[in-house]
Amino acid sequence: MVAAVAVLAACGVVAALSSTRQSQLQAAIRTTVLYPFTSLHSFAAERGRVAARNRVLAAERDSLAKLVTHYRSLVREVRDLSSVAGITTRTGSTVVAALQPGRPRIGDPTVFELAGPGLDGGSYPSGVFTGTGLVGVARALYGDVARGEFWSHIDFRVSVVTEDGSVSGIARPIYPQAGQAVLLLEGAPFRADIPDGTALVTSGVTGIYPRGIPVGRVREPWAGEAAWMKRYLVEPAVRPGEVGGVLVWVPSAAPASDDPAG
Amino acid sequence: MRARTKWLMIAPLPLLHFTLHPVLSGWPGAPDLLVAGLLVGSLTLRWDQAALLGCTVGLLEASMSLEPAGPMMLLFAIAGLVGGLLRQLIYSDSDRVLVGFVFLGSWLILLVRLLFVGQGLHSAALFVEAPLSAALTTLASWLGRRFALAVAS
Numbered sequence: 001m002v003a004a005v006a007v008l009a010a011c012g013v014v015a016a017l018s019s020t021r022q023s024q025l026q027a028a029i030r031t032t033v034l035y036p037f038t039s040l041h042s043f044a045a046e047r048g049r050v051a052a053r054n055r056v057l058a059a060e061r062d063s064l065a066k067l068v069t070h071y072r073s074l075v076r077e078v079r080d081l082s083s084v085a086g087i088t089t090r091t092g093s094t095v096v097a098a099l100q101p102g103r104p105r106i107g108d109p110t111v112f113e114l115a116g117p118g119l120d121g122g123s124y125p126s127g128v129f130t131g132t133g134l135v136g137v138a139r140a141l142y143g144d145v146a147r148g149e150f151w152s153h154i155d156f157r158v159s160v161v162t163e164d165g166s167v168s169g170i171a172r173p174i175y176p177q178a179g180q181a182v183l184l185l186e187g188a189p190f191r192a193d194i195p196d197g198t199a200l201v202t203s204g205v206t207g208i209y210p211r212g213i214p215v216g217r218v219r220e221p222w223a224g225e226a227a228w229m230k231r232y233l234v235e236p237a238v239r240p241g242e243v244g245g246v247l248v249w250v251p252s253a254a255p256a257s258d259d260p261a262g
Numbered sequence: 263m264r265a266r267t268k269w270l271m272i273a274p275l276p277l278l279h280f281t282l283h284p285v286l287s288g289w290p291g292a293p294d295l296l297v298a299g300l301l302v303g304s305l306t307l308r309w310d311q312a313a314l315l316g317c318t319v320g321l322l323e324a325s326m327s328l329e330p331a332g333p334m335m336l337l338f339a340i341a342g343l344v345g346g347l348l349r350q351l352i353y354s355d356s357d358r359v360l361v362g363f364v365f366l367g368s369w370l371i372l373l374v375r376l377l378f379v380g381q382g383l384h385s386a387a388l389f390v391e392a393p394l395s396a397a398l399t400t401l402a403s404w405l406g407r408r409f410a411l412a413v414a415s
């Protein structure tokens with residue numbers, strides 16, 4: 001009887017504690033008695049995330065394999081036609097796989113560093129992208145590490161075109177209402193209406209980025225700053241926080257250009 | 263019943279509950295192995311021990327699921343206490359008693375938990391999720407009892 005009353009009294013004491021004290025008590029129990037279980041849950045969740053990521057990577061690899069097969073036949077076709085017409089073909093451009101090991105300056109989330117074999121063979125600036133879209137631009141090589149900027153960097157510009165090639169413009173980052181960065185498409189022809197959801201890809205006109213890399217999708221018209229000029233908010237294809245492994249474009253003969261737009 | 267057999271019946275259920283917590287907590291009709299352990303404990307332990315067991319598992323459950331600790335501890339301690347007192351009235355080793363006791367007990371605990379600690383009571387919880395969970399909880403406690411008796415013998 002006494003024991004039961006003592007137990008109920010203990011429960012009452014805990015119930016009477018402030019929510020902060022109760023949270024502290026729960027945190028202490030989670031980090032001691034329940035630690036084996038919470039560790040197991042974290043481990044299982046991490047395994048699940050890795051498995052999901054593996055599935056995404058496998059799907060990405062399969063779609064890339066399809067693309068490569070398709071482009072191989074195109075390359076062969078171009079070579080055949082060029083030899084028939086007597087045109088000298090350019091040396092093919094290539095890409096170098098790189099990892100993003102970190103950021104050079106704490107507090108600046110718009111710059112990155114890349115490491116990987118083959119980076120020293122490229123010319124800079126050079127486009128950086130993943131299987132899903134454009135990540136940013138590698139500006140220069142410092143030793144073994146290439147430094148660059150995400151598309152969210154204030155100086156970033158990229159020349160884009162709609163997938164059907166009807167409208168082109170320049171995309172730059174913008175921070176609407178101090179929120180998450182998105183892209184702003186500028187310089188679109190005034191008479192051209194771009195429907196929401198239209199995919200924008202790199203135009204590849206200056207040789208910094210290869211043509212056809214997804215940049216984002218048009219979200220809505222943007223009426224800010226100047227009403228006489230058509231601008232559109234663009235939802236970027238890749239968020240900097242999601243990036244791990246990337247591809248750096250190594251053009252065969254990059255034109256000497258300091259123009260950040262590509 | 264020997265103490266070893268008793269704890270062999272009770273302990274695996276809360277251990278399984280905390281191990282499978284992310285899986286079981288994501289489905290409203292999932293068996294509540296903690297309640298199963300508590301009710302089996304209240305049938306096999308003294309009522310004051312059952313209250314202490316309830317208080318302890320209530321605190322652990324509140325810490326794991328980040329629900330208010332005080333109400334959860336009180337609920338589980340009272341459940342253990344009442345279960346232990348009822349056991350003195352309806353003492354029996356029969357499987358039918360265990361099944362009926364655990365089914366009704368887990369249903370009631372789930373409803374009280376939803377009403378006072380969780381997100382509130384609604385008809386789906388009352389007539390679908392709670393009975394389903396109680397049925398699965400009963401099955402788990404029956405299997406646990408069979409397992410413990412088999413190991414002990």
